[in-house]
Amino acid sequence: MEMTVMNKEDTISRRQFLKKAGSTVILLAVGGVLFRAYAQGVFHTGKGPAYELWKDENATGLTSIVHAAVLASNPHNSQPWFFHVSDTTIDLYADKSRHLGPIDPFYREMYIGLGCAIENMMLASKAYGYNPTLSYFPDPLNDTYVAKFSFTKQSSEVSPLYTAIRERHTNRGAxxxxxxxxxxxxxxxxxxxxxxxxxxxxxxxxxxxxxxxxxxxxxxxxxxxxxxxxxxxxxxxxxxxxxxxxxxxxxxxxxxxxxxxxxxxxxxxxxxxxxxxxxxxxxxxxxxxxxxxxxxxxxxxxxxxxxxxxxxxxxxxxxxxxxxxxxxxxxxxxxxxxxxxxxxxxxxxxxxxxxxxxxxxxxxxxxxxxxxxxxxxxxxxxxxxxxxxxxxx
Missing domain, CATH: 3.40.109.10 (NADH Oxidase)
Known part of the structure; x- marks a missing residue:
C-alpha cells in the first residue's frame, strides 16, 4: 500500500486555499445582501420616478396648480383624484376606484383627502398669480365632480403655507x-x-x-x-x-x-x-x-x-x-x-x-x-x- 506524504508546503497551500475559499463565500454572501439592498431601494430612499413631484416643479400654467394638489395629505396615500385642465379652469374629480372600501364606508376619509388637495390648489393659485373662484359639486347629481376652479390673473401672493407644501410629510416616528x-x-x-x-x-x-x-x-x-x-x-x-x-x-x-x-x-x-x-x-x-x-x-x-x-x-x-x-x-x-x-x-x-x-x-x-x-x-x-x-x- 502506497502512502502519500504531505510536506509542509502542501499544508500551507491547502490552508491558504481554504482560507481564500471561505473569504470568497463571505464576500459572495455580503455581495448578495448588498445587491438585494440596492435592488430594494435601501440606498436611494425618496428617489426615483415615484418621488419626482416632491422636487422643484417643471410644470407650467394651471398644471403647476395640479402639481401642488397631488402633494396633499390623503388617506392611505391612495391619491383618490383626477383632474381636467383647460385654459382657465380646473375640474377636480373623486376617483372612486381608489376608495378604501370597508375602511371608509361613508367616504369620509376620501373627501377629507380631496379637501386637502383643494387647499393646496388655493394656496398655489395665488402663489402663481391667479385669483381662484371655487365651487363645490357643480353638478348636484354627480358626487364625483367635487370642485370647479375658475381663474383670472392677479399679482402673486406667496403664503408661508404654500412654501411648506413640499416640506410637509406625515411623521410616523417617535x-x-x-x-x-x-x-x-x-x-x-x-x-x-x-x-x-x-x-x-x-x-x-x-x-x-x-x-x-x-x-x-x-x-x-x-x-x-x-x-x-x-x-x-x-x-x-x-x-x-x-x-x-x-x-x-x-x-x-x-x-x-x-x-x-x-x-x-x-x-x-x-x-x-x-x-x-x-x-x-x-x-x-x-x-x-x-x-x-x-x-x-x-x-x-x-x-x-x-x-x-x-x-x-x-x-x-x-x-x-x-x-x-x-x-x-x-x-x-x-x-x-x-x-x-x-x-x-x-x-x-x-x-x-x-x-x-x-x-x-x-x-x-x-x-x-x-x-x-x-x-x-x-x-x-x-x-x-x-x-x-x-x-x-
Missing part, C-alpha cells in the same frame, strides 16, 4: 413628548379653522391615556377584522419595483423606522398580512401613542356631509402646513373613527362609537379626525406620488 410646544403655535392652528369646523387639543395625562388606549383598542379590533386587514394591506408597497410602478400606498420608508429596521425590512422576504398587522399594532402602542405630546380632534356638526368633510380636509391641510413651518410633527390616527364608521355601516354594537363620543368636544359636534403631534425625533420621509400625466384627463 416624538419627544418632554419638549413643550409653545402656546402660540397651538393658537396659530386655531386661526386656520373655518365654520363649522372646530379643533380640540388634549395634552393632559388623563386625556391622553384615554385617547391612546382607545386608539390602540381600535387598532386591535381593526386587524382582527379580516375584511379591514385585507384592505389596508392591499395598499402596502413592500417591494421597490411595486413602489416605483404604482407610485402610491404605504411604504416602509414612511413608517418612521430607523435605518437598521428599514434595511432589514427591505432585504428580508415580504411580511405576510398577519405579521404586517402586528407590526402596525406594536408601532401604534409603543411609538405612536406613547410618544404623543398631544392629540388634536377636528369636529364637524353633522355625521356625513360631503362639503363639511372637504372643509375639514382643507383645515387639516392648513394646520399641518403650519406645523411644518413650526418644526412640529403631525400624524393622523383615525383607527377609532374607522371602527366607528364600520360599526355604523355594519349595524354592529357601537363600542368604538361610544368611545369616540366620550372625547370632550364642543356640544353638537361630531369628532371626525384625530391626529397626534409633537416634536419629532426622526425626519419624516416622503411618500410616493403618481405622475401628473396619469391623473389629468
Amino acid at each position: 416624538y419627544d413628548a418632554t419638549i413643550e410646544i409653545p402656546k402660540e403655535h397651538q393658537t396659530a392652528w386655531q386661526k386656520e379653522l373655518e365654520d363649522p369646523i372646530t379643533l380640540s387639543l388634549f395634552t393632559s395625562k388623563k386625556e391622553k391615556q384615554f385617547i391612546s388606549q382607545s386608539i390602540t383598542d381600535a387598532t386591535q379590533a381593526f386587524i382582527s377584522t379580516k375584511v379591514l386587514s385585507q384592505e389596508t394591506n392591499k395598499w402596502f408597497r413592500q417591494s421597490w419595483d411595486d413602489l416605483q410602478s404604482y407610485r402610491d400606498g404605504i411604504t416602509l420608508d414612511a413608517q418612521g423606522e430607523s435605518f437598521f429596521i428599514r434595511f432589514f425590512g427591505k432585504i428580508l422576504p415580504p411580511l405576510d398580512n398577519e405579521s404586517s398587522d402586528q407590526f402596525w399594532l406594536k408601532a401604534t402602542k409603543n411609538r405612536h401613542t406613547d410618544t404623543a405630546y398631544g392629540y388634536g380632534v377636528l369636529s364637524v356638526s353633522t355625521s356625513n356631509h360631503l362639503v363639511e368633510n372637504i372643509q375639514l380636509g382643507r383645515v387639516w391641510q392648513r394646520i399641518h402646513l403650519q406645523a411644518t413651518n413650526q418644526g412640529i410633527g403631525m400624524h393622523p390616527l383615525n383607527q377609532l373613527n374607522e371602527m366607528a364608521d364600520f360599526e355604523t355601516h355594519s349595524k354592529s354594537q357601537p363600542h368604538f362609537t361610544s368611545l369616540l363620543d366620550q372625547i370632550t368636544i364642543p356640544k353638537g359636534q361630531k369628532a371626525k379626525f384625530i391626529f397626534r403631534y409633537g416634536y419629532p425625533s426622526i425626519e419624516a420621509k416622503p411618500s410616493p406620488r403618481r405622475s401628473i400625466e396619469s391623473i389629468i384627463v
Whole structure:
C-alpha cells in the first residue's frame, strides 16, 4: 500500500486555499445582501420616478396648480383624484376606484383627502398669480365632480403655507413628548379653522391615556377584522419595483423606522398580512401613542356631509402646513373613527362609537379626525406620488 506524504508546503497551500475559499463565500454572501439592498431601494430612499413631484416643479400654467394638489395629505396615500385642465379652469374629480372600501364606508376619509388637495390648489393659485373662484359639486347629481376652479390673473401672493407644501410629510416616528410646544403655535392652528369646523387639543395625562388606549383598542379590533386587514394591506408597497410602478400606498420608508429596521425590512422576504398587522399594532402602542405630546380632534356638526368633510380636509391641510413651518410633527390616527364608521355601516354594537363620543368636544359636534403631534425625533420621509400625466384627463 502506497502512502502519500504531505510536506509542509502542501499544508500551507491547502490552508491558504481554504482560507481564500471561505473569504470568497463571505464576500459572495455580503455581495448578495448588498445587491438585494440596492435592488430594494435601501440606498436611494425618496428617489426615483415615484418621488419626482416632491422636487422643484417643471410644470407650467394651471398644471403647476395640479402639481401642488397631488402633494396633499390623503388617506392611505391612495391619491383618490383626477383632474381636467383647460385654459382657465380646473375640474377636480373623486376617483372612486381608489376608495378604501370597508375602511371608509361613508367616504369620509376620501373627501377629507380631496379637501386637502383643494387647499393646496388655493394656496398655489395665488402663489402663481391667479385669483381662484371655487365651487363645490357643480353638478348636484354627480358626487364625483367635487370642485370647479375658475381663474383670472392677479399679482402673486406667496403664503408661508404654500412654501411648506413640499416640506410637509406625515411623521410616523417617535416624538419627544418632554419638549413643550409653545402656546402660540397651538393658537396659530386655531386661526386656520373655518365654520363649522372646530379643533380640540388634549395634552393632559388623563386625556391622553384615554385617547391612546382607545386608539390602540381600535387598532386591535381593526386587524382582527379580516375584511379591514385585507384592505389596508392591499395598499402596502413592500417591494421597490411595486413602489416605483404604482407610485402610491404605504411604504416602509414612511413608517418612521430607523435605518437598521428599514434595511432589514427591505432585504428580508415580504411580511405576510398577519405579521404586517402586528407590526402596525406594536408601532401604534409603543411609538405612536406613547410618544404623543398631544392629540388634536377636528369636529364637524353633522355625521356625513360631503362639503363639511372637504372643509375639514382643507383645515387639516392648513394646520399641518403650519406645523411644518413650526418644526412640529403631525400624524393622523383615525383607527377609532374607522371602527366607528364600520360599526355604523355594519349595524354592529357601537363600542368604538361610544368611545369616540366620550372625547370632550364642543356640544353638537361630531369628532371626525384625530391626529397626534409633537416634536419629532426622526425626519419624516416622503411618500410616493403618481405622475401628473396619469391623473389629468
